[in-house]
Amino acid sequence: MGRQTATSGINPAGSSRGLRLDPLSLPVRFDAHDVRADGGVRQIELHRERVVLRRVLHGMRMAINVRISDFHGVALRGIDDAQMLVLVHRDPSLTVPLCTSSDNEEIAAAWQMWSDILSLPQLPKEKAREPAVRRRRHNAIRARRPKFLVRRRAGDLLNPANTHHGEREIIARN
Template sequence: MRRQTAISGINPAGSSRSLRLDPLSLPVSFAANDSRADGGIRQIELHRERVTLHRAVRGMKMTISVRVSEFIGVTVRDTSHGRALVLLHRDPSLAIPLLVTEDAGECAAAWQTWSEVLALPQLADDTREPAPRRRRRNAISDRRPAFLVRRRCGHSLNPAAIHRGEREIIARD
């Protein structure tokens, strides 16, 4: 099994040249930018079944292993360096750049290939801010308590039926 590394000619994501990973020669090992990591770099190992991230945050080294099936899909995003093909995860810090290019045709072909190789859907770019989470209404607060549900509601007397000067008589057993 052949590995792509920074030494073998594949440039890391933070280099001056654009990032190009070959989906047909996995596993791939490369470095990518990470604003939260020490030194701003994280090491990524991409296999067909899993992705392993190595990084250090505040001196604490960590390794995160994520199955490829847990990623949402492959998407294309516009960046300052051109178009970027990204392996998208629900957690934005786990998103992985796969390709950075200015050629739209190359990006479209790579998008299709990465999608097929990883068996993930091609997603449209959705870089909007997520809508604020709406406050949940508590449906139970609108219901009557269980012991009151069993009771029948009382019927109020018509105030017009009570004559002036007369009192209402309540009979008790």
């Protein structure tokens, strides 16, 4: 199985003809635009079962390995006068571009092919732009008793035999 790279006839993400990856010749490796990365570029390796995103952020190299099953699906997004197919993840920074074209028939065929090859659903436009549910940032068990206090037995304040009211304390002195 051969590897697609930017030098093997596939146009890189910033080229004038747009991005066109062939889903039948996976794995594929290409560069894509990333606003937050150093140099504005991230490297993407796309396999049938996983995606590896490599980028440099503030001088620190990182590689993020994401399973294909973690993606929501393949979505169609409109950009200027063209349309783009993307692999949508819950985290927008992990979304992967797949194909860019102004031809509606070509995009529809590519959308179906990518969906079949990766076994992911085709997401409509409104579903693709739906924001992810924010995770809770507070500690759910913070209001509970600490662990060392749970081990201690609480005092019995309701037992009237242990309560003495109105009496003077007797102290034995030697």
